[in-house]
Amino acid sequence: MCSGCSFFHGGSGHIDLGWKRAGVKDRHSDTGRSSLTQPGNDRNCRVASLLHPSLQDAGANRRGDIAIADGVNVRSAQDSGDALAKLDDVSVVEVKLAFLAAAGMATAGAQAAEFELAEGTTLTLGGEVVLNYLYEKRANGNDDTKFVDDGSLVILGGSRDLGNGITAFVETEFEYNMLGNNDDVKRDASILGFTGEFGEFQIGASDNVFEDLISDAVDPFENATLEQVSLTNEDSMVTYYSPDMDGFSFRLQGRHDNRGDGESAEISLIAAAEYDFGPVAVAAGYDSRGSVNAGDNEFKSQDHVVGLAVTGQLTERLEASARFAQENDQAGNDKDFTAIALVYNYGGGDLYGAAQNYDPSGGDNSTQVATGINYEIASDLLIFAEYGDLDRKLTNGDVDAGDTDKLGVAGLIYEF
Secondary structure, three states: OOOOOOOOOOOOOOOOOOOEOOOOOOOOOOOOOOOOOOOOOOOOOOOOOOOOHHHHOOOOOOOOEOOOOOOOOOOOOOHHHHHHHOOOOOOHHHHHHHHHHHOOOOOOOOOOEEEEEEOOEEEEEEEEEEEEEEEEEEOOOOEEEEEEEOOEEEEEEEEEEEEOOEEEEEEEEEEEOOOOOOOOEEEEEEEEEEEEOOEEEEEEOOOOHHHHHOHHHHOOOOOOOOOOOOOOOOOOEEEEEOOOEOOEEEEEEEEOOEOOOOOEOOOEEEEEEEEEOOOEEEEEEEEOOOEEEOOOOOEEEOOOEEEEEEEEEOOOOEEEEEEEEEEOOOOOOOEEEEEEEEEEEOOOOEEEEEEEEEEEOOOOOEEEEEEEEEEEEEOOEEEEEEEEEOOOOOOOOOOOOOOEEEEEEEEEEEEO
């Protein structure tokens, strides 16, 4: 997870293409492609609304949000409460299984399931399995090959109609390792939100809105993501997504991180806006980045990040996008990121690629390129292959020996 992930995507004026992950507007094929924001790092945007239609059609990341296409509503049986009352002395897992069975909630299949527990209250269960066979070459020349679970998830959510057009929702994702030899399951991130005609508020581990509209505009990848600006961490967020206003929408976000010594760190402020003209959308974003812990709870302020992005539908099957972003720091080491991307829907999936000029002050320019292809075997079952040359050499001033220089990956994603 991206230091935290937005399960829901607020704001309107975005296309719902089925299984998608929270974030920017999805303009290409309904292939269910999804992506990391950093290779092998960010679980960002792995999941989106599993709850109700108003959240599902609220947004779409090009890389895909998990949305419920055909949820199964099961009205709670009267004896479900009686069953729960008898389970005081059994394990948590047994309680959950007994509850689902008593309410008639056992399901299987390729769609996440919705269960109506009471009038206006819905429980949703879903998730995904992500497996990668990965080759990486480091900046120091070392390389390795590995077969890994890239963050398989189980997602549990709930929503309640509060009346007056307002819906409250909560969702938590749990990460596990399909290939591991242990039974560890850990909570990855959580969201509490409220949605209505006013738009949507979220509290918790929401996606960074700069990343949604700017960084992700040229990131159609699962793993071979090109270099990105450094942004505010995605926890302790308070986020507002505006409704669509004739093609214009905006997002405001703040983060406050306690120092740990009773004092407060600087608040991070993030904002992004988009105007959708139809075949073309233009977006701008800003992230103050607040302050970071430099060690021993010593917080140092960072300088801001700004960016612009344009996404356009060139033909029915071809999408193009471009993005410029600039990262500044107080040491005067500015970094410019200028990138373009293309996505072509060939019918059974997408063929996609991107190129970027990365210009760090105090280091050498680098040209980064990546390409990939995916294929939807069946509903919610996707395979993909990608290759990226990130041109990370030790002669560049900001490259570490362990940084990935070249990356090749073949993977499978099953969402349920």
